[in-house]
Structure formats: C-alpha cells, structure tokens
Amino acid sequence: MSVIFRLELKRIIRQRLTLSLMGVLPLVLIFLPKSEGLDTVRISYGIFGLITLFATFMLTKLVIEDRESHTIIRIAASPVTHKDYLLGHLFAYMSVMFVQVTIFWVISYFVWSGEFTFYLWAYLLMLCFTVMAICFSLFWHILFKTYATSLAVYSIVANLMAVIGGMSIPLEFLPERLRLIAIILPTYWYAYGLELAALHDNALVPLCLLILLGFAIIFLTIGSKRRLE
C-alpha cells in the first residue's frame, strides 16, 4: 500500500494546475471583503466546500485515467491487491486534501477571527466533508467510462448539490419543500452543521459529522467495486 501511496503522491504533485487552483481559490475566498459576524464566514466555508468537491474530483481523476490507459489491468495482474490499490489512492488524496483544509482553516481563523468553538466544529466538518467528497468522487468515477463524460456531468451535479444543499446560498433561503429533498444530499448536512455551529447549537453538530461519515462509507462501499474497463 505504501508504494501505491508514494506513487500517487508523486502523480498528484505533477498535477501543477490542480494544485495551484487548490491553493489560490481558497486564498481568494479568504481575502474577499466580508461583513462582520459568523454568517458570512459560514457562507465562505460553504463555498470552500464547493471548491473541495471540485478539488477532490480533479485529484481522483487518476483512478479513471488508470482505467482509460489500461494501467488498472496491469495492476490487477501484479501482486498488488485491489484493497492496497484503493487505500493507497485514498490516503494519498486525503493527505493532500487535509493539508489544504488545514492551511485554509488556519489562515481563515487568523484573518476572519471569531469564536474558537465555531472554528473547531467547522474544521471537523470540513475534514469529514473532504473524506465524503473523496469517496463521492471515487463512486462517481465508477459510473463513467471516460474522464470527459464524468467531468461534464459532475460539473452540473456538483453545482446543483451545492445550491440545493445550501453551500452556495444560505439554508434559510431555501423553500421548505426543497429543504426536504435537500436532506438526502451530503452537502446539506455540511451546510446544516455550519449553520448549527454558527448558532451555537453544538449538540447536533456531531450528528452531522456522523452523517457525513455515513455518506462517505456508503459511497466508498459502492465505489470500491473494481472496474477494469
């Protein structure tokens, strides 16, 4: 597994454009002018969630590239098990994403300032959401044969998920009916967790974390199915 992990890290580092966007976009988000209070911070974290959705998608494209170039068949014929291959990839993506989330969180905490409790819950929510986003991207890539198709459909779905789930616009602006549908989306529970943390209703935030992790396991379980072509 460690061999795959190291290899994937090297491949990720070679994706300079993705890494630059992953670094620049959150910084732009931090230094945009904001009004006082936690509400705008919450929205910024929500938009950061949208960036995370796309960042994980760009990172996990290596899986679909392996399939397109038939590398996966060669790996399947080698002594590397599918579990090692999968875990190697997952840990590589998670380590890169965790670094991005941590940097963004630290800078945002010092630039925006506010109550530490909110930032702590927000950090935990971002970590869980990142894990979920990686597993979701993995699951998504299983559905498509080529990266181009996958990206085309994902860009629509991810934006819809962000809007309906309350990441791009505050949840209180969502109609009640739409909110009932939105609860099946993991993005809703991320946004809802941020809302609860901002309102100091911290007792329910751990449940949101657990729900996000539950989504992650569901997506991982389906996405872990080996597809060779």
Next chain:
Amino acid sequence: MRSFVKPDTVLYALVTILYGLVFWLIKPQEPAVFFLVIVSVLLMVLRIRFHVFTKYLLIELALYIFVSIYFFEALFLLLPSIALWIYREKFYLIGVPLLFWVGLLDFHYDYIVLVLFSVFCSLVLHYWKKDYVAVTKEVDQLREEKYNLEHELYYLLQTQEEISELSVNSERDRIAQNLHDDLGHELTGALLAIRAYETQVEDTSTNASFKALKNRIEKAVESLKDTVHHTKPEEVYNLENFREKVYEISQYRINFVQKGIVSSLKVTHWHAFLSVLKEAYTNIHKHSQATEVNVALHVDEKIAKLSISNNNSLEKKGKKGVGLHFMRRRIEALGGTLTVNASYLFTLTCVIPIRLED
C-alpha cells in the same frame, strides 16, 4: 436489456423504491432520524455489496425494535431488509405476523400497507429467482454437454485417423512379411542354387546368359531387401514395444507381470492397451502421490486383460475427467470394457476380447 433485467437487479430497484417510500412517510429532517436512515442504508449497501444477506440479522432487528419504542417509524426502516430476507429465504416469512401485530396495535395502516407491499414483491421475486436459477443451471448444463460433445467429436476424429493409420501400418506389415517370407525366400533359394551350380560347373565365365541371370537375381534380392525394409512400419506394436512403454516412466517403481500367450494379440489390441497405459500414467501423475505402479497383462483363450494400479489412492475426487470417458468409449467400440476402481487403490482394468468385433 434482457441480461440486465435479472431478479437481483429488480430487487435492488425494489429496495430503492422502498427506501423512497419510507423516506417520504417518515420525513427524516431531524438529524437523529436521518442518522438512523443513513445507518439503515449503510447496512443495506454493505449487505448487498459483500453478499452478506442474512448475517447480523438479529442485531439489526433488535436495533430497530429498540429504537421503535421511542420512535415507531424506525420500524419502517425494517421493510427493505424484510424484502431482502424473504427474497433470499422464504423462511423469514415467519416474522411477518409479528410485524402486522405491531402495526395493528398502534393503528399504523400506512405501515401495514407497506409491509404487505414489500412481502408480496419479495415473494414474487423469490419465486422468479428460483425459476431463474433453475433455467440458468439448465442452460449451463446444456452448454457443458455441448462442450463435451465438441470434445468427443474431436477425439473421435483423432481416433479415426489413428485407426486408419494403424490399418495402413498393419497392411504394410503384412505385405512386408509376405514379401520377406514368400518372395524373399524363393529368390534367396534361386540365388543359392545358381551359386551351387557355379561351383559345380567349371567354366561358366564365358556363358553370358548365365552371368546376366546371376546378376539379375542378386539385384532382385538386394532390391527386395530394401523394399521390405522400407515397407515395414516404423512403429511396431508388440510385447517388446509395450514393455518399453511400461518402463518408460522412471519416477515410479514399476512391477510388470505378463501371463498367457501374447502372440494371439493383434495390433489393435496393442494399440488400445498402449492408449490405456498412457491415460492411466497421466492420471496417476496428475492426481496421486504414488511411488509404485503395478501393470499386469493376462491373455487367455478368449480375453486379454490389462490391469494398472498404484499404491496411493487418488487425492481429489473431483469432477470426472473426459480422458477416461473417451477411453471407455473407445474400448467399448472394440467390444471390451474399461472399469475404474478408486475405493482403496486406484485400479484401471481394461478387458478386450481376443476375437475383435468388426
């Protein structure tokens, strides 16, 4: 499309529909309720993905029943699992009256309708699956039979070719023997007579006709020798050749016993026995850890019996190989029998009548 619509696929669709209905009925907007739904979906996905259909059944049942004490709608989440369990095993229908009773007790008629719906759909799917499996099995069997028949055809064609070659060789052998025994003896006798005459008559060197006759007969004898040599088949089927093949495998201790008048055996007998020997050696090599092989050839007035056994029974009693099956067919075509006894020691016995069928 037809291959896509399978009982399993329809079941997954049913489970999804049931979750949709449950979701619509219980409206899990509260994080705790949604968490329960997520746990239920997660368990279902794990169960389907790793094919652990009925494992942890009681734990899950206990979980939902416990939660339903405080929140009745938790029992709704049991419905997709019920559908899955009944689909797998009809035995789980036993729990349905209990679910009805609980529903009636609390006047949850939507719950009762949903239970009826899931039980009915899963039962239909259960019987469909049963039929589907039976048909698939039958198709597999037919495919296997077709495959075996194709092999048999190939084998028979090969055997036919071998028999035809054997007949040609046998005929060549007979012609060579006739040439050698009849014509050869006559010509050699004539040559000897001419040479005897040459020693008796003093001056034959001047007689040109005599000289030409002697040369011609000498050439004829040489030519006959060459012809006999080239006509005789390269592969000889006799006891010597058979014995050579018996001792060919060096990794086993071979005990070869031969009784009776083997000269009464024809080329066809030897050829059949050699094939049986080859097949037996292949089986012993493949499936046993034998160190000793006993080969016995008994020939009496009416039958010839070849028996091959090894000192270690076969390791695997797996699927019967096609080699022995074809061999049996071949021996039966000669009017003989081939029996395999693997109860204690692996023994292969081949009996062929001396007078072969046409």
